[in-house]
Amino acid sequence: MPKDGSAIALDGQGRPLWLVLELTYRCPLKCVWCNNPLDFDRYASKELSTDEWKDVLRQARSLGSLQLGFSGGEPMLRDDLEELVEFANGLGFYTNLITSGIGLNEDRLQALKRAGLKQIQLSLQSADRKLTNELVGTRAHDLKIDVARRIKAAGFPMVLNVPVVRQNIEQVDRILALAEEIGVDYLELANIQYYNWALLNREALLPSRAQIELAEQKVQAARARLGKRMTIYFVIPDYYEGRPKACMNGWGTIHLTIAPDGAALPCQEVRVIDGLEFPTVREHSLEWLWNESPLFRKFRGDEWMKSPCSGCSEKSTDFGGCRCQAFLLTGDAANCDPACSKSPHHSVITEAIAAASASIDRPLVHRLAGAAEPAELTP
Amino acid sequence: MNESASIAPDRRPEIAPLFLFRWEDTQSSYVLLYPEGVVKLNDSAGEILKRCDGEHTVAAVIAELQQTFAEPPERVATGVHRFLEVSYAKGWIRDRA
Ligand SMILES: C[S@@+](CC[C@H](N)C(=O)[O-])C[C@H]1O[C@@H](n2cnc3c(N)ncnc32)[C@H](O)[C@@H]1O
Ligand code: SF4
Ligand code: SF4
Numbered sequence: 281m282p283k284d285g286s287a288i289a290l291d292g293q294g295r296p297l298w299l300v301l302e303l304t305y306r307c308p309l310k311c312v313w314c315n316n317p318l319d320f321d322r323y324a325s326k327e328l329s330t331d332e333w334k335d336v337l338r339q340a341r342s343l344g345s346l347q348l349g350f351s352g353g354e355p356m357l358r359d360d361l362e363e364l365v366e367f368a369n370g371l372g373f374y375t376n377l378i379t380s381g382i383g384l385n386e387d388r389l390q391a392l393k394r395a396g397l398k399q400i401q402l403s404l405q406s407a408d409r410k411l412t413n414e415l416v417g418t419r420a421h422d423l424k425i426d427v428a429r430r431i432k433a434a435g436f437p438m439v440l441n442v443p444v445v446r447q448n449i450e451q452v453d454r455i456l457a458l459a460e461e462i463g464v465d466y467l468e469l470a471n472i473q474y475y476n477w478a479l480l481n482r483e484a485l486l487p488s489r490a491q492i493e494l495a496e497q498k499v500q501a502a503r504a505r506l507g508k509r510m511t512i513y514f515v516i517p518d519y520y521e522g523r524p525k526a527c528m529n530g531w532g533t534i535h536l537t538i539a540p541d542g543a544a545l546p547c548q549e550v551r552v553i554d555g556l557e558f559p560t561v562r563e564h565s566l567e568w569l570w571n572e573s574p575l576f577r578k579f580r581g582d583e584w585m586k587s588p589c590s591g592c593s594e595k596s597t598d599f600g601g602c603r604c605q606a607f608l609l610t611g612d613a614a615n616c617d618p619a620c621s622k623s624p625h626h627s628v629i630t631e632a633i634a635a636a637s638a639s640i641d642r643p644l645v646h647r648l649a650g651a652a653e654p655a656e657l658t659p
Numbered sequence: 660m661n662e663s664a665s666i667a668p669d670r671r672p673e674i675a676p677l678f679l680f681r682w683e684d685t686q687s688s689y690v691l692l693y694p695e696g697v698v699k700l701n702d703s704a705g706e707i708l709k710r711c712d713g714e715h716t717v718a719a720v721i722a723e724l725q726q727t728f729a730e731p732p733e734r735v736a737t738g739v740h741r742f743l744e745v746s747y748a749k750g751w752i753r754d755r756a
Contacts, residue, residue: 295685297697344685346697374679374692398679399694437677437694465677466694508750511695 295344296536296570299373301333302548303361304540305353308382310417310646311405313443313478313485316353317551321649326541330360332561334367336538339566341371345536348373349401351548353540356383362391369396376401378441381427382420389434400431401439401468407454411447417646425462432463439466444495444514445485446636452495456502460510469499469514471525475549475604477647484644486636489520519629523594524601524617531579531603536570544569546576553607579603584614588622666717666743672752673713680708691751703728707742713755717743 305320412421542560589600601617618625679692689705
C-alpha cells in the first residue's frame with residue numbers, strides 16, 4: 281500500500297495503480313486495533329474462489345494496475361496464495377504479501393519465492409514477547425521474529441509494520457534496534473487509523489502528544505544514524521496534526537481494494553459509511569466498478585465538498601481528509617474530516633485526546649466474532 | 660572538471676535487485692517498480708535503463724544512444740552521465756558484481 285511520504289512518481293491518470301486484494305478476513309490473531317470489519321465473520325462463506333480472483337487480476341491489469349498487495353485478514357490462510365502470486369506475477373504485477381507471519385513456514389516461503397513474489401510486509405506489535413502476545417491475544421511474538429529472519433534469509437525485501445499505540449510507543453528505541461538487527465529494509469511505525477476495532481479501543485490506545493514527540497526525536501536520530509540502510513516511515517497521527525491525512529491520495533484516484541466477497545472499494549474501511557452500496561465483481565466488470573459505479577463517483581474530485589473544504593486553498597493537498605473518519609465522527613461522510621482544525625467538528629478530536637489521556641486502565645477488546653456489542657459500536 | 664567523465668566508461672550498470680524495470684502498455688512508457696512505489700520514465704530515461712543490463716558498459720550505452728537520438732553527441736554523453744548518477748544515487752542501478 282502507498283505509504284505516507286513514499287514516491288508515487290507516476291500520476292495515475294485515473295487508473296487504479298495500487299490494487300489490494302483482501303483474500304479473506306479470517307485470521308488466527310485478534311489484534312486490538314484490527315481495521316477489519318467488526319462483523320468480519322459474516323464474510324467467510326462469501327469469499328471469492330481462485331478463478332474469481334484470477335479474473336479480478338486479469339481485469340485490473342488491463343485497467344492499468346501495477347502494484348499489488350495480497351492482504352486480509354491473514355492471506356496465508358488461503359492455500360491458493362502461491363497460485364495467485366504466480367498468476368499475478370505472470371501478468372506483470374509487482375507482488376507484495378502483507379502478512380502477520382502466521383502460517384508462513386519455510387516451504388511456503390520458498391514456494392512464494394518461486395512463484396515470483398517480490399516483497400513481504402510483516403506486522404509486529406512490539407519488541408517484547410509479553411506485550412506482543414497481549415496485543416494479538418495469543419502467543420505469536422517468537423514466531424514472528426523467526427519469520428522475520430527467514431524472510432530476510434530468503435532474500436526478500438521486507439517492510440516491518442509496527443502500529444504505534446500508547447502501549448508500545450515508549451519501546452521505539454528497542455523496535456528500531458530490533459528492526460536494524462533483523463535487517464529490515466523499510467520500518468513503518470504506523471499510525472493507527474481509528475476505525476472498527478481500533479475505534480472501539482481508541483481510549484486505551486491513543487498515545488499522548490508527549491509520547492509522540494519523544495518517539496519522533498528517536499526516529500530522527502535513527503534516520504541520521506542509519507542513512508540509506510533502513511528507511512523509516514513515521515508520520516505524526518492526524519489527531520495531533522491539525523490537518524487530515526491525504527486519504528488514499530483522493531477517493532477513486534489510484535487505489536482499489538477488493539474485499540473477500542468481491543466488493544470493489546475505494547478504501548478498505550469504506551463499509552463503515554452507512555447508506556452506500558457496495559457492488560461486487562460477481563455482478564459487474566471491474567471497469568464499470570472503477571469508472572462508473574456510484575460508489576467510486578461519490579467522492580471523486582471535489583464537487584461533493586462542503587464548507588470549509590470547498591473554499592479552502594489546501595483542498596488539492598489533502599482532499600478534505602478521510603470520508604470514513606468524517607462519517608464516523610461527524611455523522612456525514614461529506615463533511616470536512618474533523619482531524620482538521622478548520623472543521624467545525626474538530627472538538628470531537630480534542631475531546632477524544634482528553635478522554636484518552638484521562639483513561640488509565642481501560643480493558644482492551646480483542647478482535648473476536650461477536651466481541652463488539654452493538655452498544656459499543658459508536659465511540 | 661570534465662563532467663562527462665564523472666562515471667568510468669568501463670562500468671557495467673545493471674538494475675538493482677529490489678527493482679523491476681519493464682515496458683508498460685497502459686502507460687506507453689517504461690516504468691520502474693519497487694516496494695513502495697512506481698516511477699514512470701520518459702523516453703530517454705527508458706532508453707538508458709533498458710541498456711543497464713550488466714552487459715553494456717557506460718561507454719557502450721552512450722555510443723548506442725548517440726546513434727538513437729538526433730542530439731549532438733556531447734549532449735547525449737552528458738545527459739547519460741547525469742541520469743546514471745541519479746540512478747546510482749537512488750539505488751535503481753548497481754555495478755554488475
Ligand atoms: C489488517 S492487516 C492484514 C494482513 C495481516 N493480517 C497483517 O497483520 O499483516 C494489514 C496491516 O494493517 C496494519 N493494521 C491493522 N489495523 C490497523 C489500524 N487500525 N491502523 C493502521 N494499521 C493497521 C497491520 O499491522 C498490518 O500491517
Ligand atoms: S491486523 Fe491482526 S487481527 Fe487484523 S488481520 Fe492482521 S493479524 Fe489479523
Ligand atoms: S478545510 Fe478541508 S481542505 Fe482545508 S485543510 Fe481542512 S480538511 Fe483540508
